[in-house]
Amino acid sequence: MGTHVDAFLGQLARHLRPQVNELAGLLLQRLHSELPELGEDAEIAALTLDETAQHVTAFLDLLETNPDVCAPKAPLIALEGGRLYARRGFPVSRLLRGFRLGHLSLLELVQAEASRLTSDWQVIHLAMMRLVVIAFDYVDRSSEEVVAAYQEERDRLLQRRLALTNEASKRIGTTLEVTRTAQELTEVCTEDFADLVTVDLFDSVLDEAGTGSAEALTQRRVAQRSVLDGCPESLLRIGQAHSYPASSEPARTLATGRSVLRHIAGAEVPTWMAPSGSHGRFLRTLGLHSILLVPLHARGDTLGLVQFVRHRTPVPFDDDDLLLAQEIASRAAVYIDNARRYTHERSIALALQRNLLPRHAVKQSAVETASRYLPAGSRAGVGGDWYDVIPLSGARVALVVGDVVGRGLHAAAAMGRLRTAVRSFADIDLMPDELLTHLDDVVIRMQREESRDAGETSATCLYAIYDPVSRLCSLASAGHVPPTVVPSSTTHSSQAAGVVELPEVPIGPPLGLGGLPFETTEFELPEGSLLALYTDGLIADRTRDVDVALTLLRDVLTSAPETLEETCDRLLAALLPSRPADDVALLVARTRALDPDHVAVMDLPSDPAAVSGARNFASDVLAVWGLEELSFTTQLIVSELVTNAIRYGKSPVQLRMILQSTLTCEVFDASSTAPHLRRARVSDEGGRGLLLVAQLTEHWGTRHSREGKVIWGEQPLPAGSGPTPEGTQSRLDPG
Structure with missing residues (x-):
């Protein structure tokens, strides 16, 4: 009886072979009604048609041969289908459901055709039992191979994405420059992820006036890169300011902070990407089919927007690609924000630094x-x-x-x-x-x-x-x-x-x-x-x-x-x-060395009577220097300084007069006691010397050394006067 059933199954297979394409079409109708996503992708739809036909052919081959001798194997196109589903991001559960649904439908069609070939219900019953065994054995074995191909492709994609993430972490953020960081993002992502990547930042981010804002829609294209020379897909040039229409998807992405995965079907091209009809036709010619819009977020601020575009790569973006783009953009946003903050702080610090340093040569x-x-x-x-x-x-x-x-x-x-x-x-x-x-x-x-x-x-x-x-x-x-x-x-x-x-x-x-x-x-x-x-x-x-x-x-x-x-x-x-x-x-x-002619020195004894000689010495020096009109005030200053040194200081005492841009009178004594400027009372007999010096000079003060101290006072020179010509006696004889 078994041989008779095998012969009947072989006859059934030969009867159905001319109807392979018709059977494949009926199976696809059933699949599309249960799994409509299979018909939404043109590449998947075309592959599924060929795959279904080959599955029907392979099943009919099993009916004509002994499946115990020749173990059933999935057609090569089925393995390619599993890899394609993996690249498209279909869940493996949906893949298996479609696989089993298709074979169950085929079994039903074969069973219906068997009842037309014979009226012997015993043969039909035994044939159906054998068909079920053969069908499920084929489904189990072929689905294992398809799932293995699916998982192999998923693992390969995962490794590629991990490699891209690792590459991005190495190559993005190598400098603390905003535009360079954005350019690094475009360079990494156009190598094996997208065909065009653009980066727009808010003007406020670039101007360091504050953080980005969803209300401030003015942006600037800071970086873009394409697999095509010159980025012909983009009408914007680097550095160009622009703003997206308020109702466009990029504007909504910036306002809401939510990333968008957009598939473009047929002749549909967003107006925000192709404002002119000619550019839209150009993008359709390129084969533009999917776009990712990812906002750049860092520390609670929206800095700008990254667009990832595919047109040459046949595989459209999927949800996993969106997650990968979000991860890379998130890292890049932190690097851009770091660069922005660093640049801002550096500019402030540099401005502060330069303002604190001397701006002009000191006179x-x-x-x-x-x-x-x-x-x-x-x-x-x-x-x-x-x-x-x-x-x-x-x-x-x-x-x-x-x-x-x-x-x-x-x-x-x-x-x-x-x-x-x-x-x-x-x-x-x-x-x-x-x-x-x-x-x-x-x-x-x-x-x-x-x-x-x-x-x-x-x-x-x-x-x-x-x-x-x-x-x-x-x-x-x-x-x-x-x-x-x-x-x-x-x-x-x-x-x-x-x-x-x-x-x-x-x-x-x-x-x-x-x-x-x-x-x-x-x-x-x-x-x-x-x-x-x-x-x-x-x-x-x-x-x-x-x-x-x-x-x-x-x-x-x-x-x-x-x-x-x-x-x-x-x-x-x-x-x-x-x-x-x-x-x-x-x-x-x-x-420089001060001309000796502009320095006059007199050593003084520690005797109040020396004050008169110091005044005369000062008068003579001024006469030589042509500064007689300063004689009266200078004699008063010298008198008070010398008197103070003799009365309160220690020997030796020395008077020095220096002529440069000002006239300086200095009196040295060996005491380290610092003088104090005070306002004398009416009944006081002294205490007015330093007050008088302070009023007569432009500057005055005290400096200390290990040998003692110097009290000095500076007077401005009269207009038109200055140091005497060279050749004047370098040191005046105090005698």
Whole structure:
């Protein structure tokens, strides 16, 4: 009987072979009614038709052969269908349902045809039992192969997406530049994900005026990239401002913050993507079929919009692609926001830094100066480097360079506070080591005021004082690199041109440690010598030894051009050919010596009778300098200063008059007692000397040294007067 059934099944198969396409069409109608999504995709619909026909053919082959000898296998097109369903994102459960539904329908059609070939119900019954066994065996085996192909493709897609996510994490956000970060996003996503990627950011984000807003629809195209040369799909150019219509999908995406997956069927092209008919026809020619709209969100703000477009890639975007695009865009948004915030803070810090640094050359006659400040590269951030030139009494000048540890607004603000403190301490004429001691206390107080999150403030500083009368330079360092000094060629016979072999300059601890002493070093400089004060960013480089950098610096200074501005430019070109990794503050000074004709000195005995001689000496000096009209006020000033020194100070006492842009009268005595300005009562016989000096001079003050103190007063010169010509007697005989 079994042989008879097999023969009947073979006859049934041969009878149905001419009807394969008709049977496949009937099966597809059943499938589409149960699974309509199979007919929505043109590629899937075409493949399903061929696959169904091959399944019918394979099943009929089994009816003509012995399935126990030849195990049923799925057609190759069925395996390709499983891979296609995986790429389209169909759930495997829907795939299996379609597979079993199709075979069940085929079994019903074959059963109906069998009843037409014979009226022997016993044969039909046995044939149907055999058909069920063959059909389910075929479904089980072929579905296993199709599911394996489906899963293999899903795993491959997952690996590709993981690779894309990993690539995006490596290549997006390599800089702290907004536009570059956006461009990196487009570069990564057009390699194996989309055919066109565009990035639009709100103008407010780029202008650093605030965060993006759904109401502010004006955007700017900051980056775009296509698999086609020149991005012909986009009518916008990079840098062009635009706004999407309020009713368009991009505008709604920005307003709601929800991503959109849009499939484009047939001739439908969104007007916001193709405002003109010709461009719409061009996009249809390219085969535009799907778009992802993903907002850029970071820290609660909407920064802009990313569009992912496919036209050359035949596979449209699916929900998994949308999730992948959202993940990549989310990371990119954080990087863009970081770059935006960094740029904003850097701009503020740099503006603060530049406003706190000297804007114009300070008027003084002790040195000629030129300076440079270079902020670090974009990733490093603005630091706390500064320099300053501070005129002091007695024609002297203070040269300062310092570096606050850290970056950003905190370092720039700390730098401003320290620079102000240095100027305040310089105003009371402190010695370099004493000034750094007081500055150290300021840093310690700043540390106590700071929160733990702000980090501990620390700084280095070099403070130097140059006296053009004695040509002495006094300096002290708080953890700062010492200056480089090159004397002029017109030096004393005991010195040769070249780098000065300075006495060992003790480098004290950085500011902020407290309790450790600083030390002042003094050395003489010939007129025309060069001093270069700088922060370590000028010489520190990972690829170069510090000694090599110092040699370059000395070579440039030794062969320095006439102008200091050119010297600064050459130093930066030689030592910093590329953007510096750290901030750089550079101050170059050429020393001047005050003409001896403009200095008059008189040693005085500690005797009140010497006051009269001091007045006469001052009158004679002014006559030589052509400043007789200042004689009366100068004699009063000298009289009060000398009287104060003789009465309250200690021997020796010395009067010094200095003529430069002002007339300075100084009286030195060996006492360290500081005088006090007070307003005398009517009944007081004295106490009005310093008050009188303060009223007669433009500036006055006291400076201390290890030998004693100097009380000085400055008067402005009369209009049209100035230093006498060269050749005047350099020192007047007090006798």
